Amino acid sequence: PSEEHKISMYPMDFEEFLWAIGDEVSTGTIKMLMEKKRPAGNSIHRSLMRTFRLYMLIGGMPQAIETYLEQNNLQAVDEIKRDIVDLYEEDFTKIDPSGLAGDIYDAIPANLSGNASRYVLSSAREGTRSGQVRDLLPDMLSSYTVNIAYHANNPEVGMALEKDVGRYKLFTSDVGLFVTLAFRDKNYTENTIYNKLLSDKLEANLGYVYENVVAQMLVAKGNNLFYYTMESDSSNHLYEIDFLTSVGNKICPIEVKSGNYRGHKSLDVFCDKFRSRICEKYVVHTKDYKRENGISYIPVYMVPFL
Template structure:
């Protein structure tokens, strides 16, 4: 009997070690060839650890390939005496089955320590559940594990899968959620070894002083480079190691293919894939909303609310809703059937917009870097503004209203709530000439507005009540 048990234990060990070996290969890709970039979310993890004291688990959500696993493993390695990382993508069936029965937590902890060859220390160790959406019972177990209190717990998951795998489990109230976005512009500059530029830009923003012609040109060129590369860690690593934008484009195409595969898994009808692919074309069309019927035939926006919700939950897409009554309570009067879609990463957006062309046929890279982007590609700047605002914690809204003289619509690109009022934001891809939409909006809703902002590709200036800010200053709004 004892020999049979021992044989079974060794068999499980071999399976788990095989899984660990495979996981190392997978980690090599996910960690972008071993490079750990400095990420702002690390400080949020540290704050959770210092304030939670084991009373909650932390769930890091976000799109695939955004760097969740890398930063969590680095955090666990740096901030705890020991940690176990259970990657449910490669974990054996026996490891997953541990969470089917929570009657004996001592047994679970013993098995995890044996499997991963790590000794856990009470209140000094952390257990990481990576890709937790692949083992819903482990996520449900968080309630009991946190109550036990011996160790800290961090989960990572891709939202595109989590929503499909929670219908039969009890979501633990002990979870604190953090959303992880692609690298923002400051993190991108850090990766390139520049710790100075963004802080300098922030000081100029706060003092409302222009950069000056030479400095402005250099900073705008740097920002345009960020727009081309984007904030996906693998794309950033590719740029750093090769200095070749064609190689970067290849990486981004691979990530887009990964997303397309995920879309097909959760929606075999192909609607989600079609909605995602059409984002650049929809923005280029300059319509006041996403025209669902032009993408899905007879379908209307009200017919695909579930698909839009799944796209948003995946973290790959940002949704800006029309605010019917602009004001601090925009969440209560947003129109779910009137929206615009943006990609969560500007680099992926550029590749998506021209994915039907070979890199050698795509002049968007050279034109954006040289500042010769044609006017009808200005929507690229809208996407980077949407990404920046969302990363900084803003919900995205916009507003349209009728111009009584022309019978066309005025449109304010973004509205954000601020101090019981709103800030109105217009985005221009070229120099500032006129801004009738934000002028008309300000006249109509003057009592509700705290700031009027024009984001554009020129240096700072003040035009009466309008702050004309360089596009690189978006992150400070």
Template structure:
């Protein structure tokens, strides 16, 4: 359990479409450790986001228990795990992070923030991956929630970057199922067509 827990930052940073159990516990697959994942979730220290195979209202009916991502329930703890190179983490790492001066990929950190925010406000966590048949390119919707009897895809950016290709392609495929489309990023409230660009701190109001 501790090995699965401590590998969370590395797994998210790998940009894989799921938690790669075999890369953490040699010889194991997700289907073999479902009880362990349930135990981690029940501990209150871990958040589990399941793949929604057919994203629609009633997401829990379409979740794949063997395809999931793990986040920590506390983002401060996530930062500590991410920079756990020795027994304690220097305070200047946290200072640089808070002042936006830490030279590292923060995409996975913001994903953890959104996961914690959604879970704290009563949302179960789901995501969806798909392949565009024309381009053969893979896309991922970081989080999916429900809103007004439809679904709401959320794409997360760690900067002011406004591109939302995953939401665009997702919308082409599931347009009739979608109520709101949201890009969570680090700038001010804006709209880009029918996509809502919201600063990360506003996700708590969904």
């Protein structure tokens, strides 16, 4: 019954977040840039990226946004988000008294930062069997706490028909909670991560945080999530496409980069192999918009308007 779930709604997406913080300009600006396929220019891009990083830190949970607006204090926001994570974990014990569901949730950031090509069950708890997790996933998904991307065995329009149900990645449904989970081992005072992330001074590779927020934004747009991996001919390396969406009878591969991306070998190899199936190719990054060699490089704040 619904009253058993304390929180059973999607977090606010970026557009709703802008509206909630009283920014009535940015949405129109981003939509216009997207429609005209134009870069924002230095100062507007910097401002939009800072607002987007603020969204990544606060997330879309109404209580977290309300706390930020009332107190303008990211420590207070982090405390609220820790409370929400605790509530989630309490709720998870209702669907799974053994605590495994909570362990699965807690291990999401470690899984994504480890760059594994699937969710590694033993990262949640040693000795976990795939059947145990498979039984829990439907309840976790219906509680809106996690998003799932399945491996597409055959990357074309009917990806859901040929997904690999035993091979998937998990994301938290809210990026703000993801950040809190990822750095939960630190108390806020020593956790300079917030200010560094906000001012883009964090040296750590934040690709996994961006991957989580892109997953969240694609789900908010009504997409089911799929990804694809293929082996390299010359090494043990796996090429991976972070996300695949479909448009009409074609697919759009999306690669997510944070910081100074150098190349996109996976995207190139994928597009060579499946050229006839592809509608549009995207690299989502933290730089301004550009189009080059048939690829659209879009700043992460444009994803909701794809």
